[in-house]
Amino acid sequence: MLMLTSIALALLAGLLMTRVMNRFHLPDVTAYLLAGVILGPCLLGRIGLPGLGFASFEQVKLLQPISDVALGFIAFAIGSEFRLSHLRQTGGAAVTVGIIQAVVATVFVDLSLLGLHMVLGDKLPIPAVITLGAIAAATAPAATLMVVRQYKAKGPLTDLLLPVVALDDAVGLIIFAISFGAAQAMEASTINLVAVLVAPLLEIALSLVLGAFLGWCLSLLEGLFHSNRNRVALIAGFIILAVALSMIKFEIGETEIGFSSLLVLMMLGTVFCNICPLSEDLMNRADKWSAPLLTLFFVLSGAALDLGVFADAAIVGVGILYIVARSLGKYTGSALSCTLSHQPGNVKKYLGITLLPQAGVALGMSSQVGAAMGETGAMVRSIVLFGVLIYELVGPSLTKWALTKAGDIQPKETAQNV
Numbered sequence: 001m002l003m004l005t006s007i008a009l010a011l012l013a014g015l016l017m018t019r020v021m022n023r024f025h026l027p028d029v030t031a032y033l034l035a036g037v038i039l040g041p042c043l044l045g046r047i048g049l050p051g052l053g054f055a056s057f058e059q060v061k062l063l064q065p066i067s068d069v070a071l072g073f074i075a076f077a078i079g080s081e082f083r084l085s086h087l088r089q090t091g092g093a094a095v096t097v098g099i100i101q102a103v104v105a106t107v108f109v110d111l112s113l114l115g116l117h118m119v120l121g122d123k124l125p126i127p128a129v130i131t132l133g134a135i136a137a138a139t140a141p142a143a144t145l146m147v148v149r150q151y152k153a154k155g156p157l158t159d160l161l162l163p164v165v166a167l168d169d170a171v172g173l174i175i176f177a178i179s180f181g182a183a184q185a186m187e188a189s190t191i192n193l194v195a196v197l198v199a200p201l202l203e204i205a206l207s208l209v210l211g212a213f214l215g216w217c218l219s220l221l222e223g224l225f226h227s228n229r230n231r232v233a234l235i236a237g238f239i240i241l242a243v244a245l246s247m248i249k250f251e252i253g254e255t256e257i258g259f260s261s262l263l264v265l266m267m268l269g270t271v272f273c274n275i276c277p278l279s280e281d282l283m284n285r286a287d288k289w290s291a292p293l294l295t296l297f298f299v300l301s302g303a304a305l306d307l308g309v310f311a312d313a314a315i316v317g318v319g320i321l322y323i324v325a326r327s328l329g330k331y332t333g334s335a336l337s338c339t340l341s342h343q344p345g346n347v348k349k350y351l352g353i354t355l356l357p358q359a360g361v362a363l364g365m366s367s368q369v370g371a372a373m374g375e376t377g378a379m380v381r382s383i384v385l386f387g388v389l390i391y392e393l394v395g396p397s398l399t400k401w402a403l404t405k406a407g408d409i410q411p412k413e414t415a416q417n418v
Contacts, residue, residue: 002050006039007063009052011292013039014299029146029298029396036302045303053303060303063296068261070297072243073290074142075262076235078166079211079269080283093160093341097334098167101355102137104333105326106175109136112325116318124318127183128376128383131369134179135384136326137172140359141165141262143392146294147399149287155408157347161354169262169361174200176365184372199257207246207260211267214242218268219276228285231278235286242268262361301359305389312382319386326387330355346406353402357395358388 013035021031038044040060044053054060110133117124144165148158177200218238225231246261273279310316331352338348366384370377403409 003059003062005050006054006059007066007296010036010039010299010303011296014295027147027396027400028150029143030393032295032298033302033305033392033396036299037305037307038302039299040303040305040307042305042307057304057306060300063300066293067297067300068243069240070290070293071142072239072261072265073286073293074145074297075265076239076269077283077287078141078145078162079266079271080273080279082163082166082266082270083273093338093343094163094167096341097160097337097343097351098164099171100337100340101164101330101333101352102139102168102171102175104336105136105329106133106179108329108332109133109322109325112321113318116321123314124379125376127186127373128380130179130183130186131176131373131380132322132383134172134176135362135365135369135380136322136329137168137175138358138361138365139165139168139172139330139355140357140361140391140395141169142294142297142359143357143396144354144399146298147396147403151400151403151409153403153408155403155406156344157350157354157403157406158408160343160347161351164351164355166266168355169260169266170204172361173204173260173263176200177203180365180369183369199252202252202257203260204263206257207263208267210245210259211242211264212271214238214245214264215268215271216275218272219279222276222278222282228282231282232285232289235272235282236289238268239265239286301392305392306385307389310386315379315382315386319383319390322383323387323390326358327356350402350406354399356391356398358391362388 014032017031017035018028021028021034039053041054041056045055045059047053048055110129113124113129113132114126117126117129144161147153148162181199218235221234222231225234242264243261246259246264249256249258251257269283273283276282334352334355335348338351343351362384366381370381373380400409
């Protein structure tokens, strides 16, 4: 009962907070995250009243399946951006931008933290520097998609942004796997070529194959039903199934191989939207059905943010440098790649700002580092957590501002959503 009360309170608090934040013209995503922080273990949860917020981070983790499924719906929706009709217009540019901006962000963070390492020495070890640079490549698709939906953003920037965000997961996964493997090799003085080179490519390939197979099955079974209600229920069932299958892991030699749930769900959405004639209408209906689930996702994401990272001055200092270097890298990389792919001026000017949000993927990477690299891993996880906290609270507003300045969000849409 207490868990259900906490879920109900989280949903209501998130919705009510939007009424407050809309007065300041802030996106709903920011309101949901702030509601989560208030209900989290660092604020209301500390009071200890049963059902009033979340008393511990372990309690928040118990609701992880809700977040996993919600992120599945988000990734499924992003997959629709890979319709062949869209790819003919933005496909080449999306690949160029997706790769270059991620690599440049990694290089900026690596060089900046390497300079700090020259001053601090072993207080900021090289393996931590390399790993943080790799994690910097990751961009959170959830907050970006929610801002686009809320304000009905439409235009050249949005058309390029969504496929870039989708590709970013694959690019970031490769960069992270190689850098993380190198960091582990530096600590252990050994190099596992399978872990460094083969594992990330195999994970991406298997994720795409699984997602494509599930998308084909969904399209095939969809023809058995004639009611939109049943078809939407079928989509929901496949999304939950895909999330569950993505959790399977197996070993090849000494290397553990798994699936990227984001890639699996994106591929599921991509295949479905390209071979099912009713996909556009059905995906729009699924989006409406999943709205309460997405609200919970962001409130729980806010509750999972640990404000305790502000207590460590060293973490805050390195975290600020990480945020500045990553932001400059994302902006510079986006501007450079937009120039190379001949994008309009507004896209070149504002795309990098929309790629700043960082959340679940980065936290997942940092958790993996924390479990494998002892004290160095714990430091990396705390720095990433600090960065995610700032990016999650500020990123949605910056995305809205950039889309508005680029002309993809019209003033009337902003007014209608206040």
